Amino acid sequence: MNWQQLRAILWLRSRLSWNQLRKGGPLGFVMAVLGVVSGYMMALGASIGGFLAGWHLLGNASSSTLLITWDTLSFLFLFLWLMGLLAELQRSESLDMGRLLHLPIHLSQVFLFNYAASHLTPSLLMAAPGMVAIALGMTVARGPSFLLVIPLAVGFLLMITAWTYCLRGWLAALMVNQRRKRSILVGVTVAIVLLGQGPNLYMNLSRGGSQRHGGPGRAAGDFTQWLHTPGASAAHRYLPLLWLGQGVASLGEENLLPALLGAAGCWTLAGLGLRRAYRSALRFYTGDTGAGRVTAPPAETGETARPASPETEPGRTPGPRKPLLVEWELPWVPPDAGGLALASFRSMWRAPEMKLLLLSPLLMLMVFCAALFGSRTSARALPPEFLTLIPTALIMFLFLGMTQLLLNQFGLDRNAFRSLVLLPTPRDRLLLGKNLAFAPYALVPAALVLASLPLLIPVPLESCLAGLIQLPSLYLIVCILGNVCSIGVPFRVNPGSMKPTKQSAGTMLLLAGIHLGFPLVCIPIFIPPAAELLARHFGFPPLVPVNLLLSIPVLAAAILAYRATLPPLGRWLQRREKEVLIRVTHEVE
């Protein structure tokens, strides 16, 4: 690619960005500018802070301290980078190479441009200037040999970004198969979350009590001891992820060789990663996605090579077919609302984003519970008032994770919302069907958590029973709010993820406000436990289960409120359905 072509490519990227910004409206423009400015501020802050830390804190630090510091920095960056990778798991390149394949330009240049653009992430904006600044600070304090940290750190970062870029390309190639794509999305996300939370869970659960008593000082002491074992030395010698720490620590002992070798190794691995990523990108765009096997497109006529099923074989009478889930009748529910509820439930059950959404709050809950109640003994130390509130607080916590979905019920339908608009079904029944479809996802995991809570921590049984009644109450309240938001501020969601697409800045701010104000929505279900605490405070007999008894009228009130709001919201949906359709099916560029 010559200079003119490079200029054209840069112009194309800037034009695309500018047009996207323009479409976002003035508020979106302001938010984008704020994002860029905060990015620069982060980089500046990391540079200044890093330089001062390198100069003053690490100026006279021992080799072991340097090793711990740089290992921690490496893993912190890796963790943040992986979190960012999760958000951008699917191939989302700055410039789509597929659209440039037919042009007379060298694709390696476009590839490098895309790779460079992939570095514009908050984690790298912090890590790269921060690490370089620490290295400069250490150079000022300890001498010019520490300048070697700069190529070592940059090589380390490039090695990570090159291989993750390669991983992204590989995953994208795998995800050409739509069914495999679902498993990959769920699998990789859960793996990354577990990877991130694993040490946390381990510390809290298996070593819970002793760690808490010993405090972080003891944990650091244990880690320092481990660093002097032969296993740790071998790990630092052979694991590329630990070369940065090893190189800096050896510089602290005035030994330049490990740092030089580490830098050379990181740069070489980065080059190899990029080379592999480029080749897999080319294979992806040219359709060679199966290690030499070209994936056959689906047969147009529907006649695939699959052997005929017994039902379709000539001369055989088809046996009775097992009823489909969508054919079931739901008691007390109108058939059309029931049909929509079952079809939506089935559809969501197969959607990877739903699995993620179900897993994420449960994983977070595990971490949260492990941190708070690492053992039954530590939980017993909590005041009883706190234990009474725990089931209700857990319900609120679990529903907070579901709001993303319930506040945008038609967003997940995407183009299928078109078929809902075309239906003759009364719109309040569409809302009822949608709310029923989400109910199992919201209620079943929460009910399981509540049921198993007394086994984990000494929560009063009646509080758990009250929680099981508060659960549908909050669900109905959230459904009312969800219906209002789904009709009023719908937005499109990227297929296979929960990532909003072209969400207006106003919608974004409004939804952020609703998320922040979510505890206010939960006030009704906190009334019964709060009343119980008050009753105990004023000497009410402990045998009367105030929490449990008051939860029943709260549920009744929630049912009445839900029933009362359904018809007017249905009429509102009827008036706004065309607008909702435009929003949720808006095509992506």
Added chain:
Amino acid sequence: MSLAIETTQLARQFGNTLAVDGLNLRVPKGCFYGFLGPNGAGKSTTIKMLTGLLAPTGGSIRILGGEMSDPDVARETRRRIGVVPEHLGLYDNLTAREYLTFIGRMYLMPRDVIQDRTQQLLEVMGLQNEEKKLTLEFSHGMKKKLALAGALLPNPEMLFLDEPFEGVDAVSSRLLRDVLKRCISHGVTLFLTSHVLEIVEKLCTEVGIIARGRLVMQEPMDQIRASGSLEERFLSAVGSDHLEAQKLSWLE
């Protein structure tokens, strides 16, 4: 003459662009109406407004005698029509049978009728061997056939088809044409938009041509055939851009 579609001064504006400008359509019941026009003429906007997927900014629409500006009437009218939209509104995560069952239930059809018709439609559309496949794994042609099956399932009095032959291979195209012919023979009114003039010429009994948002021609196909080919009438109605000889001379 009883009309299936009647629009009066129908208009739709996007910002400063008038996509449809005072459209007065008259589509008789039982006819196969081909709605033609060059790219960006307003075909899809019109069909979206007729089927209730897009709100008009002016004028009125009557479908099968029902005034579509009244939401309750529009909803009841939808029971009598079937639609195959340009961007098919299929649920990616349902199988073909599940999707058709869902549509049947939403039209409050009896269970045994849904099962029988679903089975027949899957067989006719050649989708009966794709029981395990989700619609997201379907090819474009298979999706079109499933969308048509969904539109036919409630046995509608009228069918709207937005570019049903676009991206469909010859075998599927033939199948779709046969199904549509059968619909016409049973008295169903068909409203079709297409770029493929040959198909419209073969199938349709009435043709309307839209250009720059205005209806520039509306005639029975017999009359068009008598005065030449559809292509000639189409080009003269929309105004063709001839390649001037002196321009692009460097191509030689």
